[in-house]
Amino acid sequence: MQSQLDLLLLGTGTSSSIPSVACLTDETKGCWCCRSTLNKTDAEGQKNARRNTSAVLRVKPSQPDAQEKVILIDCGKTFFSAAVEHWPKAGLREIDAVILTHAHADAILGLDDLRGWTLRGAIQKSIPIYCTQETFNEVSKAFGYLTNTGSATGGGDIPALTWHIFPPDESFELCGVRVTPLAVHHGKFFTTPPSPYPCLGFLFNAQILYLSDVSYIPETVWAQLDAELALARRPVVRQQNGTNNTNGDVAKKEKPRLQALVIDCLRIEPFTSHFGIGQAVQAARRLHAQKSYLIGFGHRTSHAAWRHFCELMSTSPPTRTSHPVTASESIPSAPYMWELYNGHPDPTKEDRDVFAQRALQAVEAWEAGADASEKGGEGDVRIRPARDGMTIRTGPNGVDDDEYN
Numbered sequence: 001m002q003s004q005l006d007l008l009l010l011g012t013g014t015s016s017s018i019p020s021v022a023c024l025t026d027e028t029k030g031c032w033c034c035r036s037t038l039n040k041t042d043a044e045g046q047k048n049a050r051r052n053t054s055a056v057l058r059v060k061p062s063q064p065d066a067q068e069k070v071i072l073i074d075c076g077k078t079f080f081s082a083a084v085e086h087w088p089k090a091g092l093r094e095i096d097a098v099i100l101t102h103a104h105a106d107a108i109l110g111l112d113d114l115r116g117w118t119l120r121g122a123i124q125k126s127i128p129i130y131c132t133q134e135t136f137n138e139v140s141k142a143f144g145y146l147t148n149t150g151s152a153t154g155g156g157d158i159p160a161l162t163w164h165i166f167p168p169d170e171s172f173e174l175c176g177v178r179v180t181p182l183a184v185h186h187g188k189f190f191t192t193p194p195s196p197y198p199c200l201g202f203l204f205n206a207q208i209l210y211l212s213d214v215s216y217i218p219e220t221v222w223a224q225l226d227a228e229l230a231l232a233r234r235p236v237v238r239q240q241n242g243t244n245n246t247n248g249d250v251a252k253k254e255k256p257r258l259q260a261l262v263i264d265c266l267r268i269e270p271f272t273s274h275f276g277i278g279q280a281v282q283a284a285r286r287l288h289a290q291k292s293y294l295i296g297f298g299h300r301t302s303h304a305a306w307r308h309f310c311e312l313m314s315t316s317p318p319t320r321t322s323h324p325v326t327a328s329e330s331i332p333s334a335p336y337m338w339e340l341y342n343g344h345p346d347p348t349k350e351d352r353d354v355f356a357q358r359a360l361q362a363v364e365a366w367e368a369g370a371d372a373s374e375k376g377g378e379g380d381v382r383i384r385p386a387r388d389g390m391t392i393r394t395g396p397n398g399v400d401d402d403e404y405n
């Protein structure tokens, strides 16, 4: 039985967040994407402002007299401003649990601001935090007083947090939701030899898969995902046509499709610690969610440009842009990185057709180079860029959101 799970995306941008101050303060070199956020009355431009990746999972009650549960995923550098904007607007107040993906600054630096909830019981006495031992150790190094209140100084105004450690490879129950942590790679430690830096994705009730920071999904994680989805498998009774069918009903087992995938995509090209568009689309194909959403964008490419690409990518087969192709002949090679991002040699402008064309080429190039075992499959993909403040709704009535359709 699927629950009603709504995911409010507090942030959909890279760790530096968007806009970049460097772009805002240089009219000739500042990128079009960042500078478009300066006009506060331009709704499209405002979609280019992106905070650190973070989300609120709202677990809707199955009984009319029960309370909604609120799980915050990550609490990074931009959490406070996101809360000030969205808590009143979305009718949020208490936080039932915080769950952390990893211990980078864009996932944990807002933890201190949780004092606004717990100081003198302003909203609640304490907030439970769920993380791995590794993340707990990192938080302890960064803010000793958050994990050991005895080390607080000054007036002692610190948040009241209760820590819950979970193993990174076992599913558990949280606020009535089955949470499966998925230890993906998110770059590497610069040791000799280098070793992967782990970050958790989360599968919620086999409905929503949230993968905010990923550079590689190990096959063990794919197997874990398969096992979790198989657990959620239900026999589907299919009625045979006609009355002369002597076999009667045929029971078929069907693998349920994920309803929503939220997946990392920093830019066109892959990066050490994040997916590029080729990897994101490949994973989205393989996961075959009903709806896939990209998050984690860097600057230099607007929401509108990503949307243009995604709409072309989501047709079957992907649509070539109106830009005259064949692509390799008609699009000049890009001598500078920023041309790859905004499709225009002048960083203060943008050519969405050229951008989309480059992104499509990147997807094709990535898929051509992938191992057969990693192929995304032939399935179509329905993919869109997420934006800050959008809500994805999943549950018995299917999946939708308040940005597209």
Ligand SMILES: [Zn+2]
Residues within 6 Å of the ligand: 019, 020, 023, 030, 031, 032, 033, 034, 035, 299, 300
């Ligand atoms: Zn910029």
Ligand SMILES: [Zn+2]
Residues within 6 Å of the ligand: 102, 104, 186, 213
């Ligand atoms: Zn990170």
